[in-house]
Amino acid sequence: EAQVTQNPRYLITVTGKKLTVTCSQNMNHEYMSWYRQDPGLGLRQIYYSMNVEVTDKGDVPEGYKVSRKEKRNFPLILESPSPNQTSLYFCASSFGTGGRVGGEQFFGPGTRLTVL
Amino acid sequence: QQPVQSPQAVILREGEDAVINCSSSKALYSVHWYRQKHGEAPVFLMILLKGGEQKGHEKISASFNEKKQQSSLYLTASQLSYSGTYFCGIVTSGTYKYIFGTGTRLKVLA
Numbered sequence: 475e476a477q478v479t480q481n482p483r484y485l486i487t488v489t490g491k492k493l494t495v496t497c498s499q500n501m502n503h504e505y506m507s508w509y510r511q512d513p514g515l516g517l518r519q520i521y522y523s524m525n526v527e528v529t530d531k532g533d534v535p536e537g538y539k540v541s542r543k544e545k546r547n548f549p550l551i552l553e554s555p556s557p558n559q560t561s562l563y564f565c566a567s568s569f570g571t572g573g574r575v576g577g578e579q580f581f582g583p584g585t586r587l588t589v590l
Numbered sequence: 591q592q593p594v595q596s597p598q599a600v601i602l603r604e605g606e607d608a609v610i611n612c613s614s615s616k617a618l619y620s621v622h623w624y625r626q627k628h629g630e631a632p633v634f635l636m637i638l639l640k641g642g643e644q645k646g647h648e649k650i651s652a653s654f655n656e657k658k659q660q661s662s663l664y665l666t667a668s669q670l671s672y673s674g675t676y677f678c679g680i681v682t683s684g685t686y687k688y689i690f691g692t693g694t695r696l697k698v699l700a
Binding site: 505514515516518519532533581583584 | 592620622624630631632633634637677679681686687688689690691692693
């Protein structure tokens, strides 16, 4: 089954404790992206990756890191989480970039993160 | 800068039509529409490209006015399953970033 998986689905942590949220897709998509969703603000892009070893900042990259060492995986790293990073996080992937018809994004199920 | 969606919320009866608008202050390369049900991930509905190409689902239609940098999503003969929050996402010319609007909450009543 074609899908995007994220782990963990729920996470409660404390300020400053490094964490990684994994994201994996099995559709051989080039483009992968991380979003955070907060009430009233919609989906905001954190980072995106055009392909292996190619990443770039979205609109809200502060406090986050990403890497793309393999085509299928795109982990999100919070080196020193803070309470303002409490949010619902979605990973997404697409065949092409937004400018191509194949730019339809497939979203993972989401990770609800709480930083105390 | 996030695109502006209107209305922010709408309530319909089954069978009624609705239009959701998305407006950007930047030149657009493509516009994407997604629907998200409560507690779930967004699901793709439609993509419209500069130049007129589009891809989407059969019961959903949309328009893209490149000059005005606006898109509209048309929901006809609404069904209960149409309830959810609709987001437009834009890709501006010269970038590969997605920028989503803040959403339109749509509720269809029986």
